[in-house]
Amino acid sequence: xxxxxxxxxxxxxxxxxxxxxxxxxxxxxxxxxxxxxxxxxxxxxxxxxxxxxxxxxxxxxxxxxxxxxxxxxxxxxxxxxxxxxxxxxxxxxxxxxxxxxxxxxxxxxxxxxxxxxxxxxxxxxxxxxxxxxxxxxxxxxxxxxxxxxxxxxxxxxxxxxxxxxxxxxxxxxxxxxxxxxxxxxxxxxxxxxxx
Amino acid sequence: xxxxxxxxxxxxxxxxxxxxxxxxxxxxxxxxxxxxxxxxxxxxxxxxxxxxxxxxxxxxxxxxxxxxxxxxxxxxxxxxxxxxxxxxxxxxxxxxxxxxxxxxxxxxxxxxxxxxxxxxxxxxxxxxxxxxxxxxxxxxxxxxxxxxxxxxxxxxxxxxxxxxxxxxxxxxxxxxxxxxxxxxxxxxxxxxxxx
Numbered sequence: 001x002x003x004x005x006x007x008x009x010x011x012x013x014x015x016x017x018x019x020x021x022x023x024x025x026x027x028x029x030x031x032x033x034x035x036x037x038x039x040x041x042x043x044x045x046x047x048x049x050x051x052x053x054x055x056x057x058x059x060x061x062x063x064x065x066x067x068x069x070x071x072x073x074x075x076x077x078x079x080x081x082x083x084x085x086x087x088x089x090x091x092x093x094x095x096x097x098x099x100x101x102x103x104x105x106x107x108x109x110x111x112x113x114x115x116x117x118x119x120x121x122x123x124x125x126x127x128x129x130x131x132x133x134x135x136x137x138x139x140x141x142x143x144x145x146x147x148x149x150x151x152x153x154x155x156x157x158x159x160x161x162x163x164x165x166x167x168x169x170x171x172x173x174x175x176x177x178x179x180x181x182x183x184x185x186x187x188x189x190x191x192x193x194x195x
Numbered sequence: 196x197x198x199x200x201x202x203x204x205x206x207x208x209x210x211x212x213x214x215x216x217x218x219x220x221x222x223x224x225x226x227x228x229x230x231x232x233x234x235x236x237x238x239x240x241x242x243x244x245x246x247x248x249x250x251x252x253x254x255x256x257x258x259x260x261x262x263x264x265x266x267x268x269x270x271x272x273x274x275x276x277x278x279x280x281x282x283x284x285x286x287x288x289x290x291x292x293x294x295x296x297x298x299x300x301x302x303x304x305x306x307x308x309x310x311x312x313x314x315x316x317x318x319x320x321x322x323x324x325x326x327x328x329x330x331x332x333x334x335x336x337x338x339x340x341x342x343x344x345x346x347x348x349x350x351x352x353x354x355x356x357x358x359x360x361x362x363x364x365x366x367x368x369x370x371x372x373x374x375x376x377x378x379x380x381x382x383x384x385x386x387x388x389x390x
Contacts, residue, residue, distance in 0.1 A: 074342045077331040121377045124316070125323045125370055132327030136272040137335065141343070147269045148336070150345040175320055182316045182377065189384040 026188040027103040034096040037177045041089035044170035051163030070160040077133040084130035117185040124178040131171040138164050221383040222298040229291040232372045236284035239365035246358030265355040272332040279325035312380040319373040326366040333359050
């Protein structure tokens with residue numbers, strides 16, 4: 001902005017014209033990443049919430065039929081993951097809109113960026129730990145733990161297993177997007193420091 | 196440094212003397228935080244590795260005695276936590292020494308800082324997910340899951356339970372220290388941008 005105003009001098013430092021386009025490029029990448037974060041959080045929540053499966057178990061010699069239901073809210077780890085993904089998705093909507101707005105009006109970019117990176121780091125910690133917790137519980141469900149007598153249950157619930165696995169994978173993708181967002185913020189901050 | 200060399204002029208901008216002391220203060224806080232990270236990772240690994248407990252279970256009417264052992268390497272989640280804590284501790288040793296060195300010679304601070312923040316963010320993701328995974332598994336061990344028939348086992352192993360719980364709590368502290376380190380890096384970078 002300041003470089004374009006000084007038109008009186010001869011050849012007013014052509015290298016100064018680069019920073020605005022670099023900032024614009026960073027802002028565009030940030031909008032795309034934030035939208036990806038929103039999309040992944042939304043898809044992961046929907047996949048996990050719709051994972052309910054009811055199974056009728058019948059043991060052939062007996063006429064007894066047991067109806068068993070697997071749902072995400074039976075395990076605290078999956079509830080934690082849904083909560084973390086909901087918060088991430090809600091934050092991602094707001095931050096996508098604000099960073100898109102600051103892409104159109106570049107003056108607001110620095111202010112928005114410096115506040116978002118704090119929330120990005122906090123949400124990265126929350127989402128990564130929620131993904132880890134759900135992954136740890138899902139691994140026991142998949143493989144069981146013979147040492148303490150926890151039997152595997154995912155061979156009974158096929159649909160539930162697929163939904164939980166897909167949701168954890170998408171949450172992992174969301175965590176990686178958050179890492180990239182923090183690194184982008186740090187990189188774009190370090191670009192603004194004069195050499 | 197540059198402000199102290201210009202002693203020839205009358206009152207050479209006293210406000211310019213602040214930035215070096217602020218940088219020095221940031222560097223000191225960073226060394227303290229990195230040392231805390233190293234200490235917490237070391238303590239958490241030691242507490243988790245020494246959690247082995249052997250229990251002799253005897254059922255009174257029968258003469259049968261069953262020897263059961265609880266150890267961290269029976270669960271993949273605890274192995275992941277030990278691995279993540281070891282990597283974090285190893286990285287914390289190196290980064291503590293380097294940031295202490297750059298505290299003595301401030302010229303190296305910017306270069307070291309800009310490289311460390313990338314690793315800080317990555318390790319935050321890894322350590323938070325490992326803490327979450329171990330916490331999820333430990334919660335099942337503590338409370339059980341009656342829906343799928345996983346019984347609680349931490350009432351049998353008292354010492355193992357205490358060690359695992361303490362290790363997870365210290366890992367959580369380490370994750371918070373990593374969040375603070377990333378925020379400190381971002382804050383100290385944003386301080387260097389000219390207004």
